[in-house]
Amino acid sequence: MQQQAFPRYVLLLSLFVAFANCDLRNNEIDRCHLDDSVRRAIRSHKDVVDRIVSATIDGPFKGSTYNNLSLLVDKFGSRYTGSQNLNDAIDYMIDLGRKQNLESYGEEFLAPYWIRGNESASLIKPVRLDLPMLGLGSSVSTPTEGIVAEAIVVSSFEELDAIGPLAKGKIVVFNQDFVSYPATAKYRSSSADHASAHGAVATLIRSITPFSMRTPHTGSQFYSGKYKKIPTASITVEDAKMLDRRYKRGEKLIIHVKMESKSLTTTTRNTLMNLKGHTYPEKLVMISGHLDCWDVTVGAMDDGAAAVMSWNALAILNALNLRPKRTLRAVLWSGEEQGLIGARAYANSHREDDLTFVMESDEGTFEPIGLEYKGPDTGACILQEILSLFEELNATKLVRSNDVGSDIAVLTSRGIPGASLYNKNERYFWYHHTNADTLDIEDPDVLDKNTALWASVGYIIANLNVDMPKK
Amino acid sequence: MQQQAFPRYVLLLSLFVAFANCDLRNNEIDRCHLDDSVRRAIRSHKDVVDRIVSATIDGPFKGSTYNNLSLLVDKFGSRYTGSQNLNDAIDYMIDLGRKQNLESYGEEFLAPYWIRGNESASLIKPVRLDLPMLGLGSSVSTPTEGIVAEAIVVSSFEELDAIGPLAKGKIVVFNQDFVSYPATAKYRSSSADHASAHGAVATLIRSITPFSMRTPHTGSQFYSGKYKKIPTASITVEDAKMLDRRYKRGEKLIIHVKMESKSLTTTTRNTLMNLKGHTYPEKLVMISGHLDCWDVTVGAMDDGAAAVMSWNALAILNALNLRPKRTLRAVLWSGEEQGLIGARAYANSHREDDLTFVMESDEGTFEPIGLEYKGPDTGACILQEILSLFEELNATKLVRSNDVGSDIAVLTSRGIPGASLYNKNERYFWYHHTNADTLDIEDPDVLDKNTALWASVGYIIANLNVDMPKK
Numbered sequence: 001m002q003q004q005a006f007p008r009y010v011l012l013l014s015l016f017v018a019f020a021n022c023d024l025r026n027n028e029i030d031r032c033h034l035d036d037s038v039r040r041a042i043r044s045h046k047d048v049v050d051r052i053v054s055a056t057i058d059g060p061f062k063g064s065t066y067n068n069l070s071l072l073v074d075k076f077g078s079r080y081t082g083s084q085n086l087n088d089a090i091d092y093m094i095d096l097g098r099k100q101n102l103e104s105y106g107e108e109f110l111a112p113y114w115i116r117g118n119e120s121a122s123l124i125k126p127v128r129l130d131l132p133m134l135g136l137g138s139s140v141s142t143p144t145e146g147i148v149a150e151a152i153v154v155s156s157f158e159e160l161d162a163i164g165p166l167a168k169g170k171i172v173v174f175n176q177d178f179v180s181y182p183a184t185a186k187y188r189s190s191s192a193d194h195a196s197a198h199g200a201v202a203t204l205i206r207s208i209t210p211f212s213m214r215t216p217h218t219g220s221q222f223y224s225g226k227y228k229k230i231p232t233a234s235i236t237v238e239d240a241k242m243l244d245r246r247y248k249r250g251e252k253l254i255i256h257v258k259m260e261s262k263s264l265t266t267t268t269r270n271t272l273m274n275l276k277g278h279t280y281p282e283k284l285v286m287i288s289g290h291l292d293c294w295d296v297t298v299g300a301m302d303d304g305a306a307a308v309m310s311w312n313a314l315a316i317l318n319a320l321n322l323r324p325k326r327t328l329r330a331v332l333w334s335g336e337e338q339g340l341i342g343a344r345a346y347a348n349s350h351r352e353d354d355l356t357f358v359m360e361s362d363e364g365t366f367e368p369i370g371l372e373y374k375g376p377d378t379g380a381c382i383l384q385e386i387l388s389l390f391e392e393l394n395a396t397k398l399v400r401s402n403d404v405g406s407d408i409a410v411l412t413s414r415g416i417p418g419a420s421l422y423n424k425n426e427r428y429f430w431y432h433h434t435n436a437d438t439l440d441i442e443d444p445d446v447l448d449k450n451t452a453l454w455a456s457v458g459y460i461i462a463n464l465n466v467d468m469p470k471k
Numbered sequence: 472m473q474q475q476a477f478p479r480y481v482l483l484l485s486l487f488v489a490f491a492n493c494d495l496r497n498n499e500i501d502r503c504h505l506d507d508s509v510r511r512a513i514r515s516h517k518d519v520v521d522r523i524v525s526a527t528i529d530g531p532f533k534g535s536t537y538n539n540l541s542l543l544v545d546k547f548g549s550r551y552t553g554s555q556n557l558n559d560a561i562d563y564m565i566d567l568g569r570k571q572n573l574e575s576y577g578e579e580f581l582a583p584y585w586i587r588g589n590e591s592a593s594l595i596k597p598v599r600l601d602l603p604m605l606g607l608g609s610s611v612s613t614p615t616e617g618i619v620a621e622a623i624v625v626s627s628f629e630e631l632d633a634i635g636p637l638a639k640g641k642i643v644v645f646n647q648d649f650v651s652y653p654a655t656a657k658y659r660s661s662s663a664d665h666a667s668a669h670g671a672v673a674t675l676i677r678s679i680t681p682f683s684m685r686t687p688h689t690g691s692q693f694y695s696g697k698y699k700k701i702p703t704a705s706i707t708v709e710d711a712k713m714l715d716r717r718y719k720r721g722e723k724l725i726i727h728v729k730m731e732s733k734s735l736t737t738t739t740r741n742t743l744m745n746l747k748g749h750t751y752p753e754k755l756v757m758i759s760g761h762l763d764c765w766d767v768t769v770g771a772m773d774d775g776a777a778a779v780m781s782w783n784a785l786a787i788l789n790a791l792n793l794r795p796k797r798t799l800r801a802v803l804w805s806g807e808e809q810g811l812i813g814a815r816a817y818a819n820s821h822r823e824d825d826l827t828f829v830m831e832s833d834e835g836t837f838e839p840i841g842l843e844y845k846g847p848d849t850g851a852c853i854l855q856e857i858l859s860l861f862e863e864l865n866a867t868k869l870v871r872s873n874d875v876g877s878d879i880a881v882l883t884s885r886g887i888p889g890a891s892l893y894n895k896n897e898r899y900f901w902y903h904h905t906n907a908d909t910l911d912i913e914d915p916d917v918l919d920k921n922t923a924l925w926a927s928v929g930y931i932i933a934n935l936n937v938d939m940p941k942k
Contacts, residue, residue, distance in 0.1 A: 074716060213907040214905070215685075431684070
């Protein structure tokens with residue numbers, strides 16, 4: 001997952017409100033007064049749900065999401081926007097969709113293509129130590145010989161601002177505590193800008209994670225354009241704390257940072273697959289995940305599993321001859337990690353009127369709990385009623401959220417209601433944007449449950465007698 | 472921690488019996504019939520225990536183990552046997568002991584000095600992938616250009632033996648499941664020998680851990696001398712499983728392994744500190760941990776914390792003017808990771824008769840539970856009575872074990888009773904022998920509790936009216 005990058009206020013807003021879920025309170029449900037015909041229409045899908053769940057967790061599709069994810073990550077490795085791997089993976093997924101008789105195609109768009117190149121960071125004084133690091137997406141490079149400079153260590157933007165002039169000519173190390181992803185990721189996305197404002201020459205940020213095994217986490221960062229662009233990278237939690245200890249003891253720290261990054265532009269594609277609606281084919285319900293990932297990982301968790309799950313949901317429905325009233329569209333986004341580039345391109349080239357509901361899974365595919373929802377109250381009542389069909393999966397919980405998914409935030413910010421997978425993702429940020437994001441995080445049986453939920457909810461919403469209400 | 476390397480039957484025995492603890496059953500305690508004078512002597516130490524605990528967890532020594540560990544790991548980094556860092560760290564600890572008025576000195580011995588050099592492993596076909604790896608201690612190098620060979624993947628020695636001739640000329644990848652450290656570490660210690668017996672050219676073993684963040688774990692391995700010595704290294708759990716998936720799909724795997732390791736011999740020292748006994752100064756009770764660690768880690772958990780804790784236990788007793796009847800000796804072992812070399816040298820150059828009890832902490836210094844004990848029944852009764860004084864620390868549990876500690880196994884195998892710290896170390900092997908073994912694993916307050924326990928138990932045993940019974 002990645003937060004929105006532009007416009008800037010949206011990024012900041014999403015950082016503050018994200019994960020600020022609130023359970024749908026009982027009194028809200030009581031106030032639902034769902035139209036009887038809608039309630040009956042939802043409940044009439046119980047048999048369909050049972051068919052989908054049974055086919056997916058015990059039947060012919062058992063293990064199919066995991067197995068296809070396994071083939072995807074082993075075949076293509078990192079599917080980084082701009083890479084041949086991603087292009088090949090897109091072709092492969094389109095082909096897979098067609099083999100399942102789904103209308104499948106790519107939609108091109110322009111995206112940033114940031115090439116990491118060789119990179120390193122070392123403590124030079126008072127002792128020599130390699131600092132495992134990862135440059136942050138869109139960072140400028142250092143000069144060829146790197147930057148050697150004295151380092152200062154701060155724990156927040158406020159602390160940096162307080163010592164302002166001290167940062168001039170220095171490498172600023174941010175040793176911020178992890179509070180939550182949205183509250184802490186700002187140190188990744190804008191430490192370079194903040195430090196450059198004080199004349200710093202580079203920044204190294206403590207990786208954004210609540211747990212570390214000396215693992216650096218990459219991610220995107222953005223320059224506002226107001227200050228000189230300076231190189232920025234993440235180091236491990238352990239090393240940020242070690243530098244902080246030394247700095248507090250009064251040791252003079254000299255650090256050498258070297259980055260050979262390049263920023264180019266590329267053409268890539270979103271991957272679309274349609275299960276055509278039989279009554280309102282022009283109306284769309286979307287299920288999605290992003291196919292792209294960072295260059296240092298195979299992105300099984302972020303977000304290959306959801307991309308494969310979205311394809312598979314359509315494939316399973318099609319195989320079961322379940323065709324809804326509206327068209328159910330799976331979108332496998334690209335350019336997500338660079339700032340939801342694929343979603344912006346989609347939003348700019350498609351009519352919003354046709355889109356009745358959007359779903360994305362991009363916060364893990366661990367044990368399912370239910371859905372997070374953003375939209376009008378009546379929609380919450382509809383979803384709550386739908387989720388009551390998923391007791392077998394233990395996935396009946398609806399929470400309201402101002403931040404459902406990453407790519408689809410572009411669409412929900414335009415008033416389209418949406419939902420994301422709500423799951424037991426306490427360990428999500430342990431692996432996020434690291435080379436440890438591998439297939440091993442995923443569980444075949446749990447992926448089956450998520451797939452069954454994804455397919456069923458998508459189908460029901462696309463098949464209802466009413467559109468999901470918009471604002 | 473490291474298991475015993477020579478003689479070979481001892482290694483195998485220790486692998487099978489290690490961790491095979493059994494709680495001291497109530498009926499055993501009932502059968503104790505401790506001599507009343509011994510029981511009274513133990514109980515008379517309650518005030519002393521309270522003084523030590525209070526001074527260590529609330530008083531002037533609060534945080535002292537953590538702070539000194541922090542200085543040690545930051546100042547010297549990896550304290551690898553044979554390295555200048557370890558020599559400097561030994562000098563530093565001897566000096567620290569002397570500053571606390573403890574008789575402190577080093578005892579030299581010869582040890583293997585294995586130099587890692589540059590090393591790498593990559594999958595070459597069917598796709599190119601770097602495989603994070605760590606050569607295993609004492610492994611021979613590859614030729615300069617490395618070894619490029621087809622790989623086969625097995626999950627056990629039995630599976631390898633069953634396909635015997637297939638291994639000829641191949642790199643054998645061991646993808647053994649983690650069962651427990653003692654049951655699984657044999658794949659690290661002797662996969663090269665096993666595979667060489669079938670004509671393999673190198674082995675790569677799945678790291679010995681129940682949890683991985685794509686982290687390779689190093690460790691020692693041994694050649695029996697019966698077969699050609701072939702290079703051997705560990706890869707990550709994730710990559711071992713990935714290679715296994717590919718192999719099972721019928722993909723032909725070509726791997727390139729390159730290692731520039733060298734085996735030399737070095738002189739190093741055990742570090743000894745004595746708190747002289749006032750009545751039987753020639754009789755010894757030992758508390759210990761090993762100061763050395765692997766070259767890829769600062770070894771805060773394995774085993775810097777215990778080395779510092781053993782020094783600090785003596786320093787605290789001395790500062791509190793607590794001098795026991797027998798001499799209490801802290802030993803900070805070296806050469807542990809190469810096969811308990813320092814402990815063997817000690818055993819060969821000291822009179823066993825003088826040694827009445829040995830303690831080592833080398834399985835983590837997490838929240839304390841009590842002690843693991845190896846020795847006669849009466850000793851168990853004495854220890855159980857002593858541990859009853861530690862309710863405040865929640866560390867009253869005694870378990871019997873055939874494997875208490877690593878270095879002191881050399882001494883307990885010669886009939887000297889011994890104990891090791893029993894603690895909540897479920898995550899110990901997550902970090903074991905990796906670059907993620909850093910200060911961050913340790914908790915200042917928990918280290919205080921362990922230090923108080925360590926100092927108190929050591930003091931009481933050294934101050935009892937009877938020697939701990941030997942077999």
